[in-house]
Amino acid sequence: MKIIRFVFFTVIVSWIATDLQAQNIVELARQSRERRKAAPSKGVLTVTGTPSAPAATDPAKAAEAAAQTAKGPTDNKGRDEKFWRDAFAKARQDVKRSQDKLTVLELRATDLHAQLLREGIYTREMDLRAAIAVTEKDVSGAKADVASSEQRLRDLEEELRRSNGLPGWAR
Numbered sequence: 001m002k003i004i005r006f007v008f009f010t011v012i013v014s015w016i017a018t019d020l021q022a023q024n025i026v027e028l029a030r031q032s033r034e035r036r037k038a039a040p041s042k043g044v045l046t047v048t049g050t051p052s053a054p055a056a057t058d059p060a061k062a063a064e065a066a067a068q069t070a071k072g073p074t075d076n077k078g079r080d081e082k083f084w085r086d087a088f089a090k091a092r093q094d095v096k097r098s099q100d101k102l103t104v105l106e107l108r109a110t111d112l113h114a115q116l117l118r119e120g121i122y123t124r125e126m127d128l129r130a131a132i133a134v135t136e137k138d139v140s141g142a143k144a145d146v147a148s149s150e151q152r153l154r155d156l157e158e159e160l161r162r163s164n165g166l167p168g169w170a171r
Helices: 001-039 059-071 081-118 125-162
Strands: none
Touching: 081 125
């Protein structure tokens, strides 16, 4: 009987402690949100290569300086993150497109082989063999396209590395 009381007491105490802990976590989160709302926003400090902003009397120089500071980091050849991300997106799209084309052609070749085995010897065998030959030629061309598009992607990565662009631009 004492063991049952002890187990019951332990279960009740642990349940209450868990409930109180959950309430404390919720209260801490609420207080943290309130502190963040009440705290003044801190500005972000950036370091630019220009010693000072140009005078307001020369609007052409002011616009040029603003364009240079807003441009962000570039590689050795002056290309920015947008250029590299667009180039990599296009290269990846080309790889995906050529891989999809290869998959479709391989499925077609498999289907033609299955038709040849399914149908009798005298029904359309010559037509199927001709279609298989054409499809296999297309498959080999598609494999070459996949290899060349993957090589272009690797070349683009190497070009980014050589031009000292940031590695994250390749994502």
